[in-house]
Amino acid sequence: MTANLLDLDLEGLAALCERLGEKRFRATQLFRWIHQRGASDFDQMSDLAKSFRGKLGTSARIEGLPVVSRHESTDGTIKWLFDVGDGNAVETVFIPEDDRGTLCISSQAGCAVGCRFCSTGHQGFSRNLTTGEIIAQLWHAEHFLRKHLGTSERVISNVVMMGMGEPLQNFSALVPALRTMLDDHGYGLSRRRVTVSTSGVVPMIDRLALECPVALAVSLHAPNDALRDNLVPLNKKYPLAELLDSCNRYLEHAPRDFITFEYCMLDGVNDQPEHAEQLIALVQQHRRAGVWCKFNLIPFNPFPASGLIRSPQARVTAFARMLADAGIITTVRKTRGDDIDAACGQLAGDVKDRTRVADRMAQQRTIMLKQTPVEAVANKET
Missing domain, CATH: 3.20.20.70 (Aldolase class I)
Incomplete structure (x- = not known):
């Protein structure tokens, strides 16, 4: 299971970056993308090296709540x-x-x-x-x-x-x-x-x-x-x-x-x-x-x-x-x-x-399986 980066404060994110062979300052850039800009897709993070984004794509995710x-x-x-x-x-x-x-x-x-x-x-x-x-x-x-x-x-x-x-x-x-x-x-x-x-x-x-x-x-x-x-x-x-x-x-x-x-x-x-x-x-x-x-x-x-x-x-x-x-x-x-x-x-x-809520959630999750997290949130909020 990949790590959800919303679980990590800045120090935790810096430790993750080090484990991935990256400098600690990369954590600050990543932290800003997540929390200041609301990014959930690593490909959006244009000032991060492509190799770093590739590592993140296989070891981490940014996942909010449905x-x-x-x-x-x-x-x-x-x-x-x-x-x-x-x-x-x-x-x-x-x-x-x-x-x-x-x-x-x-x-x-x-x-x-x-x-x-x-x-x-x-x-x-x-x-x-x-x-x-x-x-x-x-x-x-x-x-x-x-x-x-x-x-x-x-x-x-x-x-x-x-x-x-x-x-x-x-x-x-x-x-x-x-x-x-x-x-x-x-x-x-x-x-x-x-x-x-x-x-x-x-x-x-x-x-x-x-x-x-x-x-x-x-x-x-x-x-x-x-x-x-x-x-x-x-x-x-x-x-x-x-x-x-x-x-x-x-x-x-x-x-x-x-x-x-x-x-x-x-x-x-x-x-x-x-x-x-x-x-x-x-x-x-x-x-x-x-x-x-x-x-x-x-x-x-x-x-x-x-x-x-x-x-x-x-x-x-x-x-x-x-x-x-x-x-x-x-x-x-x-x-x-x-x-x-x-x-x-x-x-x-x-x-x-x-029981009623669980049934509604199951229906929501069935729909969301076909969507990215960003699409799912956008569709629910309209």
Whole structure:
């Protein structure tokens, strides 16, 4: 089986070049062709020697993920469903704003954490994605959007690892993917504009701080251990005190001077004034010098299996005001992509009925056997 070059960061690509008897600097040229230009055909790479292209043709490939579907919301949000094999699929969401373009990327097929308010968790866990499968989401989205919008400029300015899965439970594949996103010869994203969201895998937060510190968002969702145990089962292993201590350690390496705490607002569950008071006390107890955290309150996106409903807007506003009055920077997330099930916590979508999806994927693959990867993607996107 040939190597998929989307699996390799620049250092990995340099090692491959050396194994092929080429100079390490050739890796930079190859890396730029793949990630900056979106090339999937070695014959396109005109500044590489023909002999090198021949070696690549027999030992490597550039293979993205087959697109099962693409949906565009009335607000401009785009959601892709990608086939990752064996009846599994993952979702990726592009969220356009006036000053940025954000891509929400999945790290696992399904999720093992099982948060009560997340539809992905109710789907169950299938497997970790490879580095190439993580990067393929960005690779496809960036170059599709350039063609779609008729621009040669970079469209995606921000990446959030907030799609399906717990990124820090797929650490070995995550870090090379992050390095490719950050590399100036790849996507050139700022560490401040790449965010890893975690439900609180404490040892991996510490490792991320040392190996590839980017912006960190923590799914908090409760102000005390008893409630968080119920909403985020991982809390039983890594309770709040340990989690917040690890956040403070992370700040010694982070590109930002704050951690974002995500808090899904659930009617009658975690949205009462006493919960806000407990959150304030929790933050003050672990406060370090200066601003060390920000809260992002997230309106819950209901789904039947959760048994939960969204907090009324007036209660969300009052909750936010209590935090702000205590000196905690607080925002309320604007819900995007509701009409295509692309909003926060909804990423299970078309994956729910695995039999139906598997049948659709089999039909897609039959067609694609007669096409090159580029033709297959082009035909699906029209």
